[in-house]
Amino acid sequence: MSVAFSLPDSRWRAGEIAFWVAAALVYVIFPSDLVLASQVLITGLFALSLDLILGYAGIVSLGHAAMFGTGAYTAGILARHGWGEPLTGLVAAGLAAAAVAFVTSFIALRGADLTRLMVTLGIGLLLYETANQAAEWTGGVDGLSDMQVRDLFGVFPFDIRGRTAYLYTLAVVFLVFCVARRIVHSPFGLSLRGIRESPRRMAAIGSPVQRRLVAVYTIAGAIAGIAGALLAQTTQFVGLEVLGFSRSADLLIMLVLGGAGWLYGGLVGSALFLVAQSRLSRLNPVYWQFWLGLLLVLAVFFAPGGITGAIAARWQKGGRR
Amino acid sequence: MLSALPGVLFDGVAYGSLLFLISIGLSITLGLMNFINLAHGAFAMVGGYVCVVSTLRLGLPFGVALVAAFAAAAIAGAVLERLLYRRLYGRSPLDQVLFTIGLTFMSIAAATWIFGSGQQPVRLPESLLGQTRVLGVDVGVYRLFLIGIVLALASGLALLVTRTRFGARIRASVDDARTSAGLGIDVDRVFSVTFTLGSGLAGLGGALGIDVLGLDPTFPLKYMVYFLLVVVVGGAGTIVGTLAAAMVLGIFDVAGKYYVPSAGAFVIYALMVVLLLLFPRGLLRRAR
Numbered sequence: 001m002s003v004a005f006s007l008p009d010s011r012w013r014a015g016e017i018a019f020w021v022a023a024a025l026v027y028v029i030f031p032s033d034l035v036l037a038s039q040v041l042i043t044g045l046f047a048l049s050l051d052l053i054l055g056y057a058g059i060v061s062l063g064h065a066a067m068f069g070t071g072a073y074t075a076g077i078l079a080r081h082g083w084g085e086p087l088t089g090l091v092a093a094g095l096a097a098a099a100v101a102f103v104t105s106f107i108a109l110r111g112a113d114l115t116r117l118m119v120t121l122g123i124g125l126l127l128y129e130t131a132n133q134a135a136e137w138t139g140g141v142d143g144l145s146d147m148q149v150r151d152l153f154g155v156f157p158f159d160i161r162g163r164t165a166y167l168y169t170l171a172v173v174f175l176v177f178c179v180a181r182r183i184v185h186s187p188f189g190l191s192l193r194g195i196r197e198s199p200r201r202m203a204a205i206g207s208p209v210q211r212r213l214v215a216v217y218t219i220a221g222a223i224a225g226i227a228g229a230l231l232a233q234t235t236q237f238v239g240l241e242v243l244g245f246s247r248s249a250d251l252l253i254m255l256v257l258g259g260a261g262w263l264y265g266g267l268v269g270s271a272l273f274l275v276a277q278s279r280l281s282r283l284n285p286v287y288w289q290f291w292l293g294l295l296l297v298l299a300v301f302f303a304p305g306g307i308t309g310a311i312a313a314r315w316q317k318g319g320r321r
Numbered sequence: 322m323l324s325a326l327p328g329v330l331f332d333g334v335a336y337g338s339l340l341f342l343i344s345i346g347l348s349i350t351l352g353l354m355n356f357i358n359l360a361h362g363a364f365a366m367v368g369g370y371v372c373v374v375s376t377l378r379l380g381l382p383f384g385v386a387l388v389a390a391f392a393a394a395a396i397a398g399a400v401l402e403r404l405l406y407r408r409l410y411g412r413s414p415l416d417q418v419l420f421t422i423g424l425t426f427m428s429i430a431a432a433t434w435i436f437g438s439g440q441q442p443v444r445l446p447e448s449l450l451g452q453t454r455v456l457g458v459d460v461g462v463y464r465l466f467l468i469g470i471v472l473a474l475a476s477g478l479a480l481l482v483t484r485t486r487f488g489a490r491i492r493a494s495v496d497d498a499r500t501s502a503g504l505g506i507d508v509d510r511v512f513s514v515t516f517t518l519g520s521g522l523a524g525l526g527g528a529l530g531i532d533v534l535g536l537d538p539t540f541p542l543k544y545m546v547y548f549l550l551v552v553v554v555g556g557a558g559t560i561v562g563t564l565a566a567a568m569v570l571g572i573f574d575v576a577g578k579y580y581v582p583s584a585g586a587f588v589i590y591a592l593m594v595v596l597l598l599l600f601p602r603g604l605l606r607r608a609r
Contacts, residue, residue, distance in 0.1 A: 060415050107598055113414040114357060115597060118553050121546065122594045129587040245542070249422055256419055290430030296423030300416050301408070 010185035019264065020174060027166055034162040036278055038169045040271045042230045045173045047255045047266025048180055049223035054252075055261030056184060057216050058196030059109065062117050062248055063124025064224060066104070067097040069243030071225025073131065073138055076238035079147035086149055090172065090229045097225020098218050100127075105217040109210065121245070128243040143239035147232070158234065165234035172230060176223055181263055183219065192216055196261075253292070257299060327458040329579050330572060335464035337571025338471035339533055341564050343526035343544075344551040345478065346398075346519015348563045351552055352495040353512050354410050359421040361523060361548055362541030363428035368394040368524025369536040370432065373441045383446045387528050394524020399517040406516070407509070425541045432538035443531040467529055474522070479560055491515060547574075547589075554596045569596075 026037050046068050053059045071093035078089050108119050131138045138144055151157045156164045183189050194202045195209055203209045232238045241247060250273070258269020281288040347361040368390035375386035401424075409417055449463045482488035493501040494508045502508045527536070534544065547570065555566030570589065577588030 054415070060418060062418075107594065110598070114351075114355075114553060117357070117414070117418070118549060119594060119597055121549075122590050122597070125546065125590045126587070126594065129584075129590060133583065133587065253419070253422070256415070260415075286430045286433045289426045290434075293423040293426030293428075293430065296419050296426070297405070300412075300420040300423070 010181070016264075019267075023170055023174075027163070027170075031161070031163075034166040036274065038162055038166050038234050039231075040274050041166075041169045041173045041267075042227050042234070043251070043254065043274060044267035044270035045176060045230070046224055046227035047251055047258065047270050048177065048263065049220040049227065049266075050251055050255050051260055051263070051266045052180060052183070052192075052216055052220040052223070054255065055265065056189060056196060057192045057213055059213065059217070060113055060117055061108070061120040062245070062252070063108075063120035063122070064220075064251060065243050065245070065247040066120075066124045066127045067101050067221040067224035068228040068231075068247065069127060069131065070100045071097040071228030072232040072238045072242040073144070073228075074225070075229035075232040076144045076147055077137060079149050079233065079236075080144065082148075084148045084150035086168070086233050089149075089233060090226055093229030093232075094222040094226045097228065098222035101221020101224075102214065102218040105214045105221075109213050109217065121248075124243065124245060124248055128240065128245075131240055131243055138238070138240075141240060143237055144232075145237050147236045147238075149233050149236060158236070162234065169230055169234060172226065176226060177263070177267075180223065184263060188212070188215075193261075253296060257295070325579065328460070329576050331458060331460050332464065333572030333575035334568060335461075335467050335571075336533060336575050337568040338468050339526055339530045340547055340551050340571055341567035342471050342474065342529065343523045344548045344555075344567060345475075345560065345563050346516070346522050347548055348552045348555060348559070349491065349495070349515050350512070350519055352559070353491070353498065353508075353515060356406065356410060357414055357417045357421065358406075359418060359545055359549070360424040360428065360541065361519075362543075362545050363425055364394045364398055364520040364523040365527030365530070365544075366428060366432060366536070366538075366540045367397050368527035369441070369531050369540065370436060371524070372528035372531065373436075373443065373536065376444050377442070383444075383449075387525060390528035391521045391525040394527070395517050395521030397524075398520025399513065402513055402516045402520075407513075410512075425545070428541055429538045432540075436538070438538055441531065441536040443536075445532060463532060467533070470529065475560065475564055482560060487511075487514075546593075550589075550593050554593070554600065556600075 023041070027034065030037065046064075049067070050061065050064050053061060053064075074093040074096040075089045078084075078092060083089065083092075104123050108116060108123060110116075110119070132140055135141075149158055156168075158164050158168075191202065191207050191212055194207065195212060199209050228242060231242070254269035254273040255266050256269070257272060258267070259265035277288060280291065343362070343365045346364075347358060350356055350358060371393040372386045372390045375381040375389050376383060381389070405420070405424075409420055445463060449466050451462050452459050453462050453465065454460075455465065480488075482491055490501070490506050490511050493504070493506055494511050498508050527534075527540070530536075534540070551563060551567045551570055554570070555562035555564070570592070573592050574589045577584060581588065
């Protein structure tokens, strides 16, 4: 990984603008695939939140679904008990997930990599079991249904073909992405990358390492919670699997295939992963798992930076000429 | 409630013995090379399936099937170590996690493809069925047999590690791989051999555990947490620590499921987080 120790150039590049225009054009070009497209954006946002802690701050988490699930259940339970206004629901979900992330960060960020891995995994499993047990609130294994999400701005109803859902998701994801982009390009974001490269040196030059990590973990938690709430509101259903281990593991896979430490890595990875999954698992879910496993093994050996990592490396070379 | 305690303790110890048997290889390889091997459960699964095929399809005796399970898992471990694992020592934990998750997924898909997704039955020899009375407590013969085997193996391993030259090399390499290599110990070879042995023991544990843990293609993921937990709580690279952690976890898991069945797996996960917080470097903290 090449590290430039100056504030990154934060101007929007042409490729980025093209990316978001393309995302908007999906609405026109693939009107029958909007449900999948919304899933891609939501999962991409979730992957972006993991990228903040993994790609930028260097924390490997195997339990990031804990925050996603907290957000999904918060939005779901609110909508079920009469608070169906989507935007305030999103905010509430983000706050709840940020609270969970903040509280757990103090235990999750202790120790070395392996301990962190285990503690994040443990917290994820604990929340899963809690949701499973609190069936009165969460619906347990059956999931949480009959949510009543109100019309967006009181005008646009969430239709069955997912048109409102897609535009709503796209707008929220874009806004949150801009916030994340701003964070990454700020001195705070630069200090996170410094911590990823060498926590000791950052501490030695006076950076409050632990506080920075808690802060980014909390921010990432809030973003993951918003992604979870988006999923709950647009599908009007929350199942236990929002907290499952495989959601955390798949997320890690997407992010790494897309390229960690690169803002678009999560979105690209999620698009590739979900489209491939929806095509291939139609043939046979078992084969999908096999090929996914093989792809991971090959990626570790041959493409350590992921797909967008390779593109980024090329871009940087071009830029330095 | 309390009258069931001895029985619960006994089952917990039997369960803990299995956890120890499967996790010990993981513990030593983790201690040796700091390699995070999430696919360790897959080797146990290989052993389990080899045992099922040998007893039910080939009609071999149970004892022979156990040896075959050990051998198959050990060979799989040796081959994969030589071809793939070896190239990832010293890579970032993330790469190791991804690689071993990939391996786990492939093993699950392969097992589903070959054997189907159902639970596998096991045929135990007549002599290991039924109940017997030990010190006034009714206990299953098979579980007694399990504890016996694991105690024997654990003592054997302890002797190997503390009394032989090879054991001294393992201990030296765990303590400080660089210095050991500098002193002329072939750390790579030590690691290959322990990896092979550890995979074999996991395979044996998988075969012995069909009756207790069950066996289906999701085995490596389902028990991954338990194996990792034993290792992390026990402190990587120690036999005694691993044994103690396996027993604690086994007993708490069985007791939790018996006394508070509604809490399900909650007990074990809560215990894991608490233990990790109290002993961030393992139950028997190693002075460094």
